Amino acid sequence: MKVKIQLNQLIEAVQDVMKAVSSRTTIPILTGIKMEVTYDGVHLTGSDSDISIERLIPVEEGDLVHIEVKQEGSVVLPARYFSEIVKKLPNDSVEIEVGERFETTLRSGASEFSLLGLDPEEYPRLPQIEENLVFEIQSDLLKAMIRQTVFAVSTSETRPILTGVNWTLTDGVLNCIATDSHRLAERKMPIDSQSEELSFQNVVIPGKSLNELSKILDENAEKVQIVVTNNQILFKAKNILLFSRLLDGNYPDTSKLIPSESKTTFVLKTKEFLQAIDRASLLAREGRNNVVKLATLDNQTIELSSNSPEIGKVFEHMIAEEIEGEELKISFNAKYVMEALKVMDCTEISILFTGAMRPFLIQPVSDDSIRQLILPVRTY
């Protein structure tokens, strides 16, 4: 194997595949990045066996030549060292050559590294995926869907299935749900698909995989192809493949959790409400329970308050855009409400309450494509 690669291309590609490389793997070869050079370009692969990322650096794009292939071949290089080295090389390009026993030389300017590579034949194969169930989403919309749900997955391994986001596709609508049993985030999106009858359920994608996917996707309107199988999901973007295993087990039925009626409804300015909760919870953080009380007052006013006996107390008043229905006193974990508000990309939100002990729903004023359900805390 012998190849000359433009460094900016290589640095970017290595950063992408590094997102799948874990330093704590039990399989030694997975601490490496597999590099395969063909006359198509350079293929890099990183994997922690749950997530695998393959990244192509094409030989040329438009007028730009990224790569000069001198001899095809492949090698596995120590990921952490390789990624640090490429970032610091002095020239615009690097020549990489594999010698005997996979000893690999990197030359750039007056700098010469020699790394002990490993046999690429020992690197695990990427999963073979049957492409029966395929649909597409715009890259920026997929990133938004991930951001709006993945924060709500459970971080505890007591119910592993809740560490993933549950995807279902029915009647041309993709529905993503995450819950840690204290709050639930739901995001729906219509999918334009050729085959209307495409459907699946209980596709539970590990939160970590979605976070890494979101980092390597570009914020643009290009399509990402998604292939779903029994135990794997594959995301195909430009020059990138990301494979993730799916979580085993049945995701709980969450459809009955979301209340269908409301006794009290607010319309509030999202940012103003977020900032008021942020302040109201300032004295209740760190080891405390983050609990903030909310009460309706006269004149469309809501009051947020909290009280920490050793430190002090805080009152926030806020004029709602609208308040309808019964008076209300309710307590909640400020962290959950703030995290939900932060992903609502709308200036005004509705909050629907069905009583102080029942979960309440936060959603955009004029649609229900995003719904955030939060369990109250018993204090009033």
Added chain:
Amino acid sequence: MKVKIQLNQLIEAVQDVMKAVSSRTTIPILTGIKMEVTYDGVHLTGSDSDISIERLIPVEEGDLVHIEVKQEGSVVLPARYFSEIVKKLPNDSVEIEVGERFETTLRSGASEFSLLGLDPEEYPRLPQIEENLVFEIQSDLLKAMIRQTVFAVSTSETRPILTGVNWTLTDGVLNCIATDSHRLAERKMPIDSQSEELSFQNVVIPGKSLNELSKILDENAEKVQIVVTNNQILFKAKNILLFSRLLDGNYPDTSKLIPSESKTTFVLKTKEFLQAIDRASLLAREGRNNVVKLATLDNQTIELSSNSPEIGKVFEHMIAEEIEGEELKISFNAKYVMEALKVMDCTEISILFTGAMRPFLIQPVSDDSIRQLILPVRTY
């Protein structure tokens, strides 16, 4: 006490005094910030008993009115909560009022905080300083002197005196020296002082104090007054006082460590050399010893190399601007050389060697106001 303060002024002042507040203090009242309101302005004090910082917010500056004093008085407020609250208040200003039992109300917009304050009489007094030994340095030069020496203090408590920077003033020249016994940083600067006969020695300032001082000083040409006493040093900048205790004990005599002759001298481009060492040490980091070998080759070339049996090896070649004297092979800890090079604010440096086993000296090409001495490592 009752006062209205512009928030931007308060936030900045609180950030400054917070640098002296430690969360791990054994004296409970020092987890607070003392606030004293007089018709001069608002005085804030933070202290961990080693360092104390007092910050004044003046009533007005130029045309700007920062403060409306309604009633003089003082209180001690919980530092961490107070500093988080002021950063998040909704209005441009905050009204602070102390009520019974030091319960303190902060009002800003529709936000009202009530904090349990403490009795300011219980807050330790700042040290009384006799102003016999006083001199001045420009703020930006003082920051540079700190940056160029403090990184070399010891982080180990086995010889506490080495955790400080040793300041001496003789013949109108301030000399600052830091060493952790593996390397030594020295910075000299002439002081324009009225009293030529001003002198002191063995004034050892804790590295931590100098780091905090550097953070709160502005990068400008305003003068900082420095007052030295037996066991305290006081820095007076605009609206700021920083008191630091001095370290007890005698700083070792370092004057004989610096070689007066050299057998091999290089002149090198600082940045190019720094980057080459950075790369040459990439395979020798983390648990390894950071050791890089340097050897002179023919044609004004120097070679940097390192070898990590399990990972690989690296060679860097670099054309020196000048090489004079004997051939040389020497090994050193790359971290020490890189840290020294990073504070050399000059494009070219000289390195003076007196043999592979003797300390070598890095300094600017045309002056010796900064000298960085580094002990080699035995490998060749």
